[in-house]
Amino acid sequence: MYIVIRKFQPSDHEAVRALFRDGMQEHIIPSFTHAITQPLHITVTLCFFTVGYILGGGSVVLALLAGGLWIGLLYYCCYEHYAGYARSKLNTDMRDIAGFYLSRPDNYFWVAEAKINSRPQIMGIVAVEGKELPDSGQKYGELFRMSVSSTSRRTGLGWRLGQTVINFCKERGFSKIVLQTTSKQSAAVALYYKMGFKPVRTHKQAPWWGLRLVGVSILRMEKILQAFDGM
Ligand SMILES: CC(C)(COP(=O)(O)OP(=O)(O)OC[C@H]1O[C@@H](n2cnc3c(N)ncnc32)[C@H](O)[C@@H]1OP(=O)(O)O)[C@@H](O)C(=O)NCCC(=O)NCCS
Incomplete structure (x- = not known):
């Protein structure tokens, strides 16, 4: 199946929100x-x-x-x-995706689209938000909203979406990419490790008592980037 990764468009809104919601609720x-x-x-x-x-x-x-x-x-x-x-x-950044991710130069939102029976279908999403370290002023990116439709898993789409974020961050000269996931999102954790992310801080104690009760920990990971050399 040929899948193209492109910028989010307002007509993607509902499909993107559903993909994100389903990707979270499956855990x-x-x-x-x-x-x-x-x-x-x-x-x-x-x-x-x-x-x-x-x-x-x-x-x-x-x-x-x-x-x-x-x-x-x-x-x-x-x-x-x-x-x-x-x-x-869904009530914050995903309520107005274009407003949050496409109106600032250091933010972006991508969708992966396939044509199924000649009809476009959203198969994956990912976003990045550009941020600044308070002490050094260094810019970095935070990866958000990675999700791939269950019918397109293990075909390399998550990897392609992740690489798209990495390229974007390199082009902007960001020093690193950070992200947050949970210990129970094993596919995502495996994907991020494969992409060169390393855990930076694992809360043995999750921030919310409910998470501690069920033994889920928050995993923060980062990937240090080489400065973009224009190649
Ligand atoms: C995490 C997710 C985006 C991965 O997408 P994907 O398109 O299936 O991933 P890829 O096919 O690109 O896999 C790349 C690599 O990641 C690892 N990986 C992906 N899924 C895996 C799984 N279920 N089990 C073990 N490793 C896995 C493998 O190393 C894989 O390489 P390989 O296929 O050569 O072994 C997808 O499972 C998903 O949408 N999950 C639900 C939403 C979610 O949890 N998002 C993360 C938010 S932090």
């Missing part, structure tokens, strides 16, 4: 599955069952309700992290 179930199969959470769930059973005077229904409460809390934490993140971004 909810794997994170939840991982969380409930951890020995600690199995033990806590059993404790809730037991306490519910005892306090309910031997009621199996109350035992199930108590256990379900804990499992529900774990699901809520996974859901709220990924769906909540998507929701908050």
Whole structure:
């Protein structure tokens, strides 16, 4: 399939938002599955069952309700992290993509488009925001919104989108590219490692108690760039 990477256009708006939202929400179930199969959470769930059973005077229904409460809390934490993140971004930079990413020279938003049955379809997205280090004034880029449609995965599209960001940042003389992901986004982490990103700080303790509860850590990575030589 021939896929072209081009600048975002306003007509892409809904497809781009849906791709971003789906790419985030697909991590909810794997994170939840991982969380409930951890020995600690199995033990806590059993404790809730037991306490519910005892306090309910031997009621199996109350035992199930108590256990379900804990499992529900774990699901809520996974859901709220990924769906909540998507929701908050859909209400900020992704609400007016052109306004946020295309009105400033150091920001950009790309889409990967394929023609399927002669109809254009968005298969991938990625964005960059140019920033400045407060102490040195050095410019760098932050990579955002990397997502590839599930039908186009493992074909090198994520790599191509990442390289597009790297080239953009090199052309602007940015000193580095940074990004943030989570330990549970294993495909993204593998892709970034392959592209030469290195972890700079792993919060053993995630910033939100809900993430700590389900054992997800935030991973910050960066890639140092050579100065652009015009070649
Ligand atoms: C992360 C993502 C963008 C990767 O896109 P992709 O087009 O499938 O990636 P590529 O085909 O370019 O893969 C490049 C390399 O990344 C690594 N990689 C990608 N997906 C992988 C997976 N599922 N498991 C292990 N390694 C993987 C491999 O090293 C791969 O090279 P290889 O195929 O030669 O082994 C895609 O999985 C996705 O959209 N995920 C959901 C959204 C998301 O989590 N985005 C990240 C936000 S921080």
